[in-house]
Amino acid sequence: MNDTELGQRLARRLDPCVDNLDPRVLRRLEAGRELAMEHLREPVAALATAGGTARMPGPLTGAFRHRLFLPAAVLLLGLVTIYLWQGAGTSANDGEELELLGDELPINAYLDKGFQQWITPAMQR
Amino acid sequence: MARVGLVTALLAALLVFAPACARADDALTWNQLSASQREILQPLAKEWDSLEPDRRERWIAIARKYPTLPPDQQDRVHQRMKHWAALSPAQRAEVKELYKQIQQLPPERRREILQKWSEYEQFPSALKDALRAARERK
Numbered sequence: 436m437n438d439t440e441l442g443q444r445l446a447r448r449l450d451p452c453v454d455n456l457d458p459r460v461l462r463r464l465e466a467g468r469e470l471a472m473e474h475l476r477e478p479v480a481a482l483a484t485a486g487g488t489a490r491m492p493g494p495l496t497g498a499f500r501h502r503l504f505l506p507a508a509v510l511l512l513g514l515v516t517i518y519l520w521q522g523a524g525t526s527a528n529d530g531e532e533l534e535l536l537g538d539e540l541p542i543n544a545y546l547d548k549g550f551q552q553w554i555t556p557a558m559q560r
Numbered sequence: 561m562a563r564v565g566l567v568t569a570l571l572a573a574l575l576v577f578a579p580a581c582a583r584a585d586d587a588l589t590w591n592q593l594s595a596s597q598r599e600i601l602q603p604l605a606k607e608w609d610s611l612e613p614d615r616r617e618r619w620i621a622i623a624r625k626y627p628t629l630p631p632d633q634q635d636r637v638h639q640r641m642k643h644w645a646a647l648s649p650a651q652r653a654e655v656k657e658l659y660k661q662i663q664q665l666p667p668e669r670r671r672e673i674l675q676k677w678s679e680y681e682q683f684p685s686a687l688k689d690a691l692r693a694a695r696e697r698k
Contacts, residue, residue, distance in 0.1 A: 529621035535659045536622075536640045537633030542647075544677050545655040549691035553680050557672055558661060 587613030588620070597623045603641040611645065619645075 456464075536542075544550050590608040593601065600623040601608065608616065619641075626634060644652070662673055680688070 529618055530625065531656065531659075532618065532644075533622045533625050533629070533637065535656065536637040536644055537629055538636070538659065539674055540659075540662070540677055542640055542643050542655060544680075545658045546647075546651060547680075547688075547692075548695040549683075549688040550677065550680050551658065552691040552695035554673055554676050557669060557676060558665070560669075 587616050593620075600626045600638075601641070603638060604645055607642075607645060615645070 453461075590598070590605060593608075597620065598605070601619055604611070604619060611619070622637075626637060629637065647655070662670060665673070683691075
């Protein structure tokens, strides 16, 4: 038996008693129905029970899915950006290493502390 | 909610680890390189298989761009490959940092730096040592 069938069977059993209900109870039930209608767009199947309302998780549809779409899209966009940025960074590093290796100044020069000292005034000017 | 979380986590893992997987694929052994790659990277033949996968990937990328260089730069790159590969990451970072600083200078100042290297090479060892000591004191 699915939720709809169960609800219909419960409604059939409860309907005959509605006329005998206290008006305050009827107002409370009406307010509860209004509240339930507001949540109708949410993809959960509401099952009315004597003690209150039990909610059963439904499929990922409607507003529920839309509410998750934005953060998921933002996360995905961020990750794609990081991925592309990493790729661009690696490529730039490769190009820089190649230029450095082909530069007129040899690697020894860059590592020589004495040369670093010798060019300090020219670098700071 | 749990399903969306799982899908998002899987996507995130894919995006985070995909570059690493790609790098692992690029970590070719010397024998897996093409003939032209082996020719360009010949100075690294002996140590190639012991290089870090990340470094191998870098060299493969360099080999890809190598043919676009003028012949004199190609020669210099070829001569310096072995030395560059033997440097520690800290030394490579030090070289890159100074290279960047020099590249930011105007062309005439860069020529001056180059001229200073020629002068420095002619210095007696004692003078070079004194300059090194002064640098170390900083």
